[in-house]
């Protein structure tokens with residue numbers, strides 16, 4: 520295993536220790552949180568841990584089923600005890616860019632339903648400024664694509680329609696929408712950019728997660744560092 524995979528795994532396993540009997544857990548998406556989901560499956564089997572999970576993507580749903588993590592919905596449990604998720608970039612204030620895995624909208628909803636959000640990542644995800652060397656994923660209603668792309672250009676972004684890996688057409692989210700990966704360069708004021716983007720009709724959600732993460736578990740080359748949001 521590469522040091523990065525090892526770091527991701529260590530961070531995820533540390534976060535999985537925070538899960539207690541009776542918790543309703545938000546299950547994020549991505550390769551780092553997948554280690555936490557497998558660990559929760561192990562704890563359910565070996566420690567008789569009693570939890571229910573709400574998956575944030577179809578991929579996570581399938582993994583949770585495979586690992587034996589019992590699932591529920593926001594209809595049955597609109598309030599979650601804890602959400603564990605990954606991130607693509609994390610700044611000093613624990614603001615995030617998420618969505619390179621395409622699940623940003625459901626991830627943001629699950630995070631908003633949770634009393635606490637723990638992010639798990641390896642140390643390569645840390646940055647002094649969001650947007651430095653990182654595109655911002657934005658989920659867009661297909662009907663509105665040309666309008667949204669134009670409006671994004673007008674506020675200084677360079678949008679690129681995400682393609683499927685096999686080149687067979689646009690990538691389609693679990694919600695039936697498209698993703699624009701937008702180059703904004705360094706994002707000086709993430710909150711301002713978020714409110715400008717949210718005013719564009721046709722944008723379903725952005726990958727900016729501002730003031731949402733409570734703790735970030737960072738897997739380093741030698742251990743796990745826990746960062747807490749300043750109140």
Ligand code: 5RP
Pocket residue numbers: 547548549550551552604605606607616617618619620621622623626
């Ligand atoms: C998916 C996400 C993921 O959490 C993010 O892309 C991190 O993934 P990974 O742990 O594989 O690096 O936001 O929409």
